[in-house]
Amino acid sequence: MMKNLLKTVAVFVAVSLSVGARAQLVVDITSGIDDPTPIAVSPFNWSGSGVLSEDVSGIISADLRRSGLFAPVPQADMLSFPKNPEEVVFRDWRILGTEYVVTGRIEPQAAGYLLTFDLVNIFGQQKMFTKQVSGGSRQLRDIAHRAADEIFEAITGIRGAFSTEMIYVLEEQRGGRPSYALMRADIDGARAREIRRFSAPVMSPMWSPNGQEVAYVSFETGRPAIFRENLSTGSRQQLTNFKGINSSPTWSPDGTKLAMVLSKDGNPEIYVLDLNTGKFTRMTRHFSIDTEPNWMPDGKSLVFTSDRGGKPQIYQLTLATGQVDRLTFDGDYNARPRVSPDGKTLVVVHRSRGVFTIATMDINTGRMRVLTETTLDESPSIAPNGAMLMYATKRGDKGILAAVSLDAGVKYNLPSQRGDVREPAWSPYFD
């Protein structure tokens, strides 16, 4: 019983190489579902001394609001601030139309904090759960996101992804020259920090399935080369240095292989690198452009972009047989496919009427649906729960990140306070 109630935040080492070089992203919600669930996160009780560095209940409210499925009640509208389920006056919350109330208590621990929080169903007049999350002295935000994950899952049945992170590319001017950085941030844009800075372009960051490493393409050697980097230690390895293009690294679901694009044979072809043996296997043989591979969740096939039909379209390659099947037929430009975690939906960059948007395609029916309304949308990356995706777009001439739910109901922007940001890669779950 206690085991079910007690959830402990995994302590992961956050490598912060340059605290001064922050490029904070600020959430700007543009649309949610028509009828979001009203929920109140009552300010938590703090039994330690001094003031906490983070507003934990506020972070939980912001997480739930950003999901688009919830309408958190502003503190100013609350008639009382209950600290535990016994203090919840059901009648008061019913008057406000609040469906759920979250109460919580934060206690100091030897090396950090313990949050005990409760979810109360107002109309059912019952407590749904009491859970605990603990973390180190600098993990108040992690504690909040973990609690939000639990609340979200208890109400929606969908696993929360508020405690995931993202990696993205930042470009800015430094001393009159473009400077590039691989950045890492919480999925709400907070705690943005540099993984590594580059004086030449860097592109295509991709998380390893265990969330411990990132693969990317850097031009620092004078030509595009693929690197893998350990996110905890900062150690890295250059994986390729072939003539021509070395691009689009993407980890197999089991993390043992890396699919990529090499043009050493004269034009871009899909290769698979076995990370244990170092052996490269060529997977495509076609004079056209074959690029942007992504694995199906079962690891048995790859989807990729090819212009073998004259225009960029998505194809599926079965690894065992080498058979290639075309998947997209709607529109004259479909590229950079990403597959949803359940393997049922393809997310692509889709051009219709000259405008580049993010679209989903049901792999079984082939039905395509455009999710976004802006004009230069690219680089979609799907959350590990399959509910939302992050992508890059432009506002004015500035590169910003944005998110949309896979059903198109929820949208928000994550503009950067500094520089142009692009190529978001949504992390896997860290446990």
Added chain:
Amino acid sequence: MLKSVKTGLGLACAMVVLAGCSSTDTDDSAQQQMTQVQEPVVETPAQETAVPLDNVVYFDFDQSLLKPTTRELLIQHADRMRGNSATVRLEGHADELGTREYNLALGERRANAVRDFLVLQGVDAANLEVISYGEERPAQAGSSESARKMNRRVVIN
């Protein structure tokens, strides 16, 4: 004045080469004729090298076809590269439209088209190095059509 001489030279070369390409075995003679045409127009070789050639050629969206004006310019470049062992970098670029990895491939395709044309003009392929930057290094920032035009390019360095 210099500019019009240059253009005239380019056109003359293009016509000779196009004529040469239409039959299979006249490549050498076409090149010789080009040399012959070249000498009376440009007064001395010293002056020829003093006139810098445009080193950027441009492309249409999602295209790697060389435009007629591009061919003229590349013929002039080829004239200078032949017999010269210096390595020349052909940097392919794309505009911001479309996906980044696809544009990396498109930039390479454009640079390859320039390389293949130069090799047809007798330039040693071993001296030509192709690199694509895709849309990562725009010549001109912004999303205007004029900026995009400037970014769909191959730079001869």
